[in-house]
Amino acid sequence: MEKKCKKAKWLSGDALQIAVKRKEAKSKGEKERYKHLNAEFQRIARRDKKAFLSDQCKEIEENNRMGKTRDLFKKIRDTKGTFHAKMGLIKDRNGMDLTEAEDIKVQEYTEELYKKYLHDQDNHDGVITHLEPDILEWEVKWALESITTNKASGGDGIPVELFQILKDDAVKVLHSICQQIWKTQQWPQDWKRSVFIPIPKKGNAKECSNYHTIALITHASKVMLKILQARLQQYVNCELLDVQAGFRKGRETRDQIANIRWIMKKGREFQKNIYFCFIDYAKAFDCVDHNKLWKILKEMGISDHPTCLLRNLYVGQEATVRTGHGTTDWFQIGKGVRQGCILSPCLFNLYAEDIMRNTGLEEAHAGIKIAGRNINNVRYADDTTLMAESEEELKSLFMKVKEESEKVGLKLNIQKIKMMASGPITSWQIDGETVETVSDFIFLGSKITADGDCSHEITRCLLLGRKVMTNLDSIFKSRDITLPTKVHLVKAMVFPVVMYGCESWTVKKAERRRIDAFELWCWRRLLRVSWAARKSNQSILKEISPGCSLEGIMLKLKLQHFGHLVQRVDSLEKTLMLGGSGQEEKGTTEDEMAGWHHRLNGHGFGWTSGVGNGQEGLVCCNSWGRKESDMTEQLN
Template identity: 30%
Template sequence: MVQVLFRHRIANVKKAKRSNRPKWDVGKLKDENVRKSFQLTVAEQIERREHDIDFKPVEVESRWKAIKESVVQAAKEVVGEKRGDRNDWFDEDCFHALSLKNNARAKKIQRETRGNTQAYNDLRRKANTVLRRKQRANTNKKLEETEKLAVENESRNLYRNVRWFQKGFQPRADGCKDKDGRIIEDEGEVMERWSEHFRELLNKDTHSESPAEAFFGPQPQIDEPSLNEVQNAIKKLKNNKSSGSDGIVAEFLKNGGERLTESLHALILLIWNQEKMPEEWCTSLVFPIHKKGDKMECQNYRGISLLAVTYKVLSLILLERIKGYAEEALGVYQCGFRQNKSTTDQIFILRQAAEKFVEHDTELYLLFIDYQQAFDSLSRRGVMDALRKDGVPEKLVRLIDTTLRGSMSQVLIGNKVGEPFTMNSGVRQGDSLSATLFNLALNEAVKGIDKKGTAIDKSWQLLAYADDIALMGRSLVALREAFEALNEAGKPLGLKVNEMKTKFLKISPSYRVPRVLQSVAFGPYKFEQVDSFTYLGTSVNSKNRVQDEICSRIMAGNRAFYANIKLFTSRLISRSKS
């Protein structure tokens, strides 16, 4: 009788590097000498390339190519790429200890004697001891570095270190599941599956996506963007953000000097007059970020779009031009992405209304509406029509249409980029224009509905923070009528109500026993009735008890405390405030 012991595990197929795009060491630009050298190099590169352009017909693509190549070349020469510090504790001592252990293991497998087995066990213990010692030293180094960052008020790097202690090592799933639930490991098939997922997600059916009709009436004179507008837009760009497909980051534009700003201004003037963008500005990279659930399921990820930073300058200029029209058109019901308004405004209104209804011994009916991929399914023609109806000049409407027309995406997985696909619906994720465009389109849907007053002095009230919408009504009939009117008005805009995520809540005085309803019918829709709902981060319940919200905040504080327990209990962290 022969007995065999198999030790088997599923092999993790080795993949390529996570990214081919350069990760620039932008921290060097804080040094005055490096910054001046970068500015001089950029200016020299631009002069060399634009000298040839001046003698040819001026084209958007050629001007953009000169700027891009100049900035990237200057970055390579002066800034350089940032060296990855993953597992920086693994040094020669670790490598030597593992080599000795592996050699002893090979010798033991070849000839399993007591001496070889004992030698292998001893070397394995020594290797583990070395690795633990190095890891412990690295952890202590991180702790000391974290305290130093706290003293120096380096908040960004401080929170990055804190997250490192909270999460530890997070393995990345290289494969995924297809629509039938089968696991895919081949790189090509994985990329095709991700591209298929986002292609379906970012291309929703719309009623009509033919070009919107232009308005030919009297139009105000729209001035070209000034150099000052370009400079202000560059200042508004956020630092420490990933680059788009062009490899240019915001720090390069902010520290590139006057020559770079002037060249970018000349490019934007060309785009403004020709109403045509560089092809690279139309393409975004979609990077999937895991939300929760099975990491192999594509549906459990949300896409983060990486746009060209230079495009964001034009986007910010257009946003500033239409902001006045948007503020004049939008009602007080909308607080999303508006100056001097926030989620606390809507939370305050909701809680005040609930308290007044309970105080007057009246029931309050609430419907929290969720749209299916609201930003991605929006009809672009509907957006353009809304802009025109709100008085936005035709020139600005055509330029905004240019930013959406022909937009494409590529899925970025590790260092692999999928085939580009066209986006026929929705606004561009990550674009500063998107939230305002959505607000104006939604405003077109609610124009025919009476938005004045509150649920206290009329039958119903609408609250909105971008696409987070709450309908309040004095009765179920009034709430149903308001929902049906809003739903019908939103259909031409491509807005579809998500029946599964839309919830109904009834707030009753505490001494009443509310009637238990499994679902409430609103026409063809059936919405689940819930006892509590989290709206804009705060918990609302059927008894209007704030105790539940207080308890949830205490629990959140406890979770944060125990997630950082290693920091609080470390002897390397000073107990006194510096």
């Protein structure tokens, strides 16, 4: 079998013909002819690449002009050539490389991962006769309209757009099916099937454990799942504590990042050491024990009818793995929450909540005392962070969590667990392994340091922004894309990377200058103006017309986040930011608010009443305001 050669997608037929002749000349040892053909190939290849990029950039500009956002960013990804790792050679359980196509499959690994143990048989009682209220037609319509479009189809190959085109006809058919499932508690087998697609993570791509899987399920089943989720939500909201922010409405990763930063800030204010333990579970979502899950749902007051529906959904579920080498046979799934299922996040949250209840963290005296409240953990789904004011208290909390987690089948990954402290700490030995002590940690995508300083995170984000900017060079250097489109792309693709988690940053004067310098670097790069060129920053800003500065956008996000927290009746974030009995704490918050107000005025922001409704809002009156002169003085 002849090996297939890889070729660049921009090469024309002429270039490929010359490449064949060049290969022949090389094999025959004709050096002069090879040298001539190679030069000719390079010339044509450069021409083809330039023409290809020009066509791609014209399509990007056209998509932006027509408002086709999805096509715009898809074309950008295609143009910049993002690397996607593919499954190639893998190792078997003995560590030997598998080379045959029929062997390069992950069915054995995946089947072993989800296999149910023989002593954990599902003891199902049968059909429940006392039913919850019937499913209404408007619920089906709402569920169908809320399903995200442009998603891959499941095993049946039916896209969700087909149901949405059929409108009322599809609603009637799906309502009939959902109502039948609701009454009989029996699911169609196709709705219990999933197609797994392995995606490489960090590490050796030959190791199956370094892959995570995404699952494709039928879109029709999502209608029933959304209705069931909506009816379960009232139970979930009542049972989960506010320290859990994962997969909850109105809660984000930035909330937990801000919580950690505020806790560290309170520790510095009151001169207390704080000890953190960042817990990592090994395959947490894939190791949930089904029988224990049903028991937990019953203990939390969820009625028998929805529990029976969930139980029958999980019993007899099947999956197949799709790779570049084909699709495996169907195999049984015996444990773990369903991949790709809408209900899985809330089910796992309830599972994790039961662990913490049995641990007794809520009643434990260990933790950080703030505003009359004891806080010893914050969670985002399976990412759990324990905290205490002493190393002994932290280790006690950790051992309790470890013990209760193992009782329900979740094992801690000791190698990935990290400890961080603002005071002295000794190394821990857990199950013969040493828990690593670090001075900084990437928590939910944001760098947290032991001293609580944000300057390291700001520097890191600015470097990530430069990396994204450099990756988009081929687009930004194109003359086929207009300057307003390039500015729009910078604001949509570069600035969000820099601003992630900025709501909780404490930005000093030096960091503000770095942020301003980064923004000017971006605009100069768009205009292809060297830093050595004798062109003032004022002229650059006038030509770009960016509207608000990057720091101004950050300040606006910070103020919006603050308003978002203040509007909550009672929350962990509000307690940490505004709570406290000391005058020092109150003064600190007021001083920071005054600083925000001063800098917002410096960026040209002002308060104005809304048109017609008398509401106040934040507006940008002058794009750069007085900050422009400060930045010009700094950078020139």
